[in-house]
Structure formats: structure tokens, C-alpha cells
Amino acid sequence: MLPKPQIVNLPVYQPGKPIEAVKRELGLTEVIKLASNENPYGCSPRVRAAIEAELANISIYPDGSAVELTEELASHLGVHSNQIIFGCGSDEIIALITRAFFLPGDETIMADQTFSVYKSNADIEGAISIEVPLQAGTHDLEAMLQAVNDRTKVVWICNPNNPTGTIVPEADLIAFLDRIPGQVLVVLDEAYAEYVTDPSYADGIRLLDKYPNLVVLRTFSKIYGLASLRIGYGVGQPAVIKLINQVREPFNTSRIGQAAARASIADHQFVAECRKKNAKGIEYLNGEFDRLKLSYFPAHGNFIMVDVETPSQEMFQELLKLGVIVRGGFSKYPNSIRVTVGSESQNQRFIAALEQVLQQRKVRV
Template identity: 75%
Template sequence: MQPKPQIGNLPVYQPGKPIEEVKRELGLDQVIKLASNENPYGSSPAVKEAIQAELSQLSLYPDGSAVELTRALARHTGVQDNQIIFGCGSDEIIALITRAFLVPGDENIMADQTFSVYKSNADIEGAVSVEVPLVDGTHDLSAMLSHVNTKTKIVWICNPNNPTGTIVSEKELTAFLDRVPGHVMVVLDEAYYEYVTDSSYPNSIHLLSQYSNLVVLRTFSKIYGIASLRVGYGMGQPEVIRLINQVREPFNTSRIGQAAAVAALDDQDFVHECRTKNTAGIAYLQNEFKRLGLASFPAHGNFILVDVGRPSREVFELLLQQGIIIRAGFAKYPTYIRVTVGSQTQNETFISTLEQVLRLEKAQL
């Protein structure tokens, strides 16, 4: 069988190593996973109650239109019901956007070190990906704008950017949006939106009413702590959301996922508590990196990209042997590792282990 020619060399997405696999491979009893930017505090107790209540309905299909969740999210965000689409994680919304809008030969623009799913989905549709270098780990919106032409269909902006953790401000974003032609969709990926505390961060919901070509992506996988249930969403103008919905598969979010997301939205005290702890965790890790003489990018999500001064995969393997899973292998940052901000205990264990690993590597040089 012959696949599409454009997927012949398409890399398979590599998620963070599972805890169970590391325990089995290395014979470890305790493993800390700081690789996938999951919430170390889990999810709201209300989520668990909602899941329990849905268990008696497992034989029934979910609501294909996610009506209750749509209404809850519309109330929470202030957008209209017809401005929302749900997916199996925001990853699926990305795939649906490329399916709906890209044809072979179209161009889409992204940073040269950002969430890899933009490019992989564009590749599947035969589109050309224009990758623009980051500047100090941040999207260079002026340079991205200079690459916009009549073939450009989509510009992807990951804010905060994964893996660098940097943000573009509302002032920078609106100046960019003011100059982007109307035929170009701007997708603002805000998977880590709820973690950001910087006052310059864009109020993207407000911007939706000003820019008809803007689509905003968010997820329940991060601060809401229900990554395993795969619920993400997109928001935009009704006509744009309708077009994306036309290529969406039916029943793409589960009954349990929808119920859990409604309950998660309802518990904003839990979100606030997680944000506060995350902010403290960032400060602790950054201070420790400074003590160890390691440079890191400003962190606005729940992860930090830090330069360990040697090949990151070597450090990954040494940390893995000690039961610490982090992320490495970023092409533009070969000596950097990305670490999720964990609980205070997890953070302290990571720093202690990292210090031992770096000391061991230095002794071997």
C-alpha cells in the first residue's frame, strides 16, 4: 500500500515516557514524571464526583454536540455557543483546522521551535511550513509577518510558547493582527493560559470580537488536570467554527470527559490554588537554576526550559536512571531540558538529582 507521499518521512509524535514503563524498565519503585506538563495536583474533587456519576451511562453515546459543556464554557468565557468547538484535546482542533483549510501548496507559518503538532498536521495535508526563528525564545512576529503572502493560509502562535515558555504581549499581538491580511487565519494556542500571571498577556477573548480571522485554542489537559480524558476547545467567529465543525468526527469527546470538564470549570478555586502553587514553583526552580549557574527562559506556563550546558539527551538518560523523567531533544536548543513545575517535594527532588547528575558529568570530563 502506498501512503500519501508527504507522510513517508513524517516523524511520529513522541510523548513523555510513562511512569509505569520507566519503573518496569529500570526496576524502580519511585518515579517522578516532569515531562508532559501535567498538573501535579491532579484535578478538582468535583471532577472525580462527576466521573463517578457518569459510570452508569457507559453504554450510551456522548452528546455529539456537547451541549451542556458548550453552555458552561460560553458562560465562563463570555462567547456565544456557536463560537465554540470541542476536540479530543486541542491537538484534534489543530488537526481539524488543517483538514478544513489547507490544501497541497498552501503555506502556513510558525516558529522554528514550537509545538510540533502544527507542522505535522500541515505536512499531512501537503502544505508548506515556513518556520521562523525565535528571538530569545520568543515569537518574532515582525519576521513572521514578512513571510505572509497570497499562499499563506494560517499563522500559528503558541502563547506561552512550548517549549520555551515565553509569551507575546497584547500590544505585540494586536500590532501583528492589525497587519495580517483577512484571508490568513491566526491560531493562538493558549494551552497554558490559566497559568499566566503577567499583566501584559493578551485578553484573547476580547480580541475575538475585533479580529474575525482569529481562532483561540485552550484545553482541559493542563491546569484543570484531566489530560487523560482529552478535552480541548477552540473559539472563533461562528462562520469559522462552523467550517471546522464540518470536518469533525461525531462523538469526538466522551460522556465522562464532557461531565468532568463541566465540573472542572465550576471549581475556579482549584484553578486559582494551582496557579498560585505553580508561580511559587517557578520562583523556586529559577532561583535554584541561578544558584547552579544554569540559564533558563522566563517561564509563563507550568514548565521551564533550562540550559544544562551539555547534550540534553545525556542529562535525560542520567536523570531517568534516578527516576526523574524530563523532556529533552529540542533541535534548536540541544543543551536545554524542559522540566514541568511539580509539587514542592517533586521540585526539590528534581533539583537535588540534577545537581548530582551535573556534578557527576563534570567529574567525568
């Protein structure tokens, strides 16, 4: 066998343990998962009926170009239909961009630390990832600009950034876009955009007319609560979207996913309620972290990175024993965990568990 040399030593993605497995192994009856930034309120109640109506067509291939969904989303976003591409989650759009743009040896710039899927896909294509350290948990756009050279194909900006939750203000983003060479594609990953309430946040879609080298990624997995249906999208100028479409598989989103997404776009109230409850959850968690004297990054998505002053893998295990699954293991932040903002009761349970672990550790010292 002769695989591509660059993939031989790549790790296989290790998913988090499912709730059922944790319950069984630890003998727990109640486990909450605050590890994957899912929506604790589920999805719009309109989705069930949309899926049920689509069940009659399950044996028929989906519309590969998702024409109806594209038109509805285009009108929702105020763009043209030829500016949108759908994927099996925005994960797939990331993969398609790397497939369309990278030759082995090309360079791509991203923050350190940011969403790991940019680098893993760049690795598969043999591209070299230039990882630029965050400053106070936020993208260092100036240093990222300095890293651009003739080999740079794509720059990734995750806004809000996963895992730190920070945002780059609109003025900084515009100054960056004004200076980056036009042949470099800028991917602005706005997976959590609908959660953001800070007025300094840029709506990337509004910048597309001015910057033809910009692509914005969004998803139905987060505030819309359709993570299991795998549907996300990219928005850009028609020429860029066409290139990405040329490397897309014919039927990369399902009928059920498309139907659910259409029902979700129409339910503005559900999105507004989730945004409001999430903002309240952030406020509560920040207050509790202050009380516990723990530092945290300003959160703008539906998750918070908090420094628990304990190796994150140990904290992860201790919280797991109490039935709370969080995310740790971020190499740049070894003592921090990332916790999804849950429902009010989930947040309270998480804080009670965290406080218990911190107290136990204090007694042991």
C-alpha cells in the same frame, strides 16, 4: 497501496516512557515524570462525583455537540455558544483546522521552535511549513509577518510557547493582528493561559470581536488536570467555528470527558490554587537555576526551559537513572531540557538530581 505521498516518510509519534516501564527497567521504586506538563495536583475533587454519575450512561453515545458543556463554557468565557468547538484534546482542533484549510502546496507559518503538532498536521495535508526562528525564545512576530504571502493560509502563535515558556506581550500581538491580511487565519494556542500571571499577557478571547480571522485554542488537559480524558476547545467567530465543525467527526468527545469538564469549569478555587502553587514553583526553580548558574527562559506556563550546558539527551538519561523524567531533544536548543513545574517535593527532587548530575560531570571533566 497508494498512500498520500506526503505521509510516506512521516515519523510515528514516539510517546515518552511510562513511569511503570522506567521503574521496571531501572529497578527504581520512585520515579517522577516532569516531561508532559501535566498538573501535579491532579484535577478538581468535584470531577470524581461527576464521572461516577455519568457511568450509568456509558453505553449511550455522547452528545456530539456537547450542548450543556458548550453553554456553561460560553457563559464562563463571556462568548456565544456558536463560538466554541470541542475536540479530543486541543490536538484534535489543530488537526481539524489543517483538514479544513489546507490544500497541498499551501503555506503555513509557525515559530521555530514551537509545539510540533502544528507542523506534523500541516505535513499530513501536504502544506508547507515556514518556520520562523524565535528571538530570545520568543515569537518574532515581525519576521512572521514578513513571511506572509498569497499562499499563506494559517499562522500559529503558541502563547505561552511550548517548549520555551515565553509569551508575546498584548501590545505586540495586537500590532501583529492589525497588520496581518484578513484572509489569513491566526491560531492563538493558549493551552497554558490559565497559568499566566504576567499583566502584559493578552487574553485572546477578548480579541475575538475585533479580529474575525482569530481562533483561540484552550484545553482541559493542563491546569484543569484532565489530560487523560482528552478534551480541549477552540473559540472564534461563528463563521470560522462552523467551518471547523464541518470537518469534525460526530462523537469526538466522550460523556466522561464532557462531565469532567463541566465539573472543572465550576471549580474556580482549584484553578486559582494551582496557578498560585505553580507561580511559587517557578520562583523556586528560577532561584535554584540562578544558584547553579544555569540560564533559562522566563517561564509563564507550567514548565521551564533551562540550559543545562550538557547535550540534552545525555542529561535526560542521567536524570532518568535518578528517577526523574524530563524532556530533551529540542533541535534548536540542544543543551536545554524542558521540565514541568511539579509539586514542591517533586521540584526539590528534580533539583537534587540535576545538581548531582552536574557535579558528577564536573568531576569527570
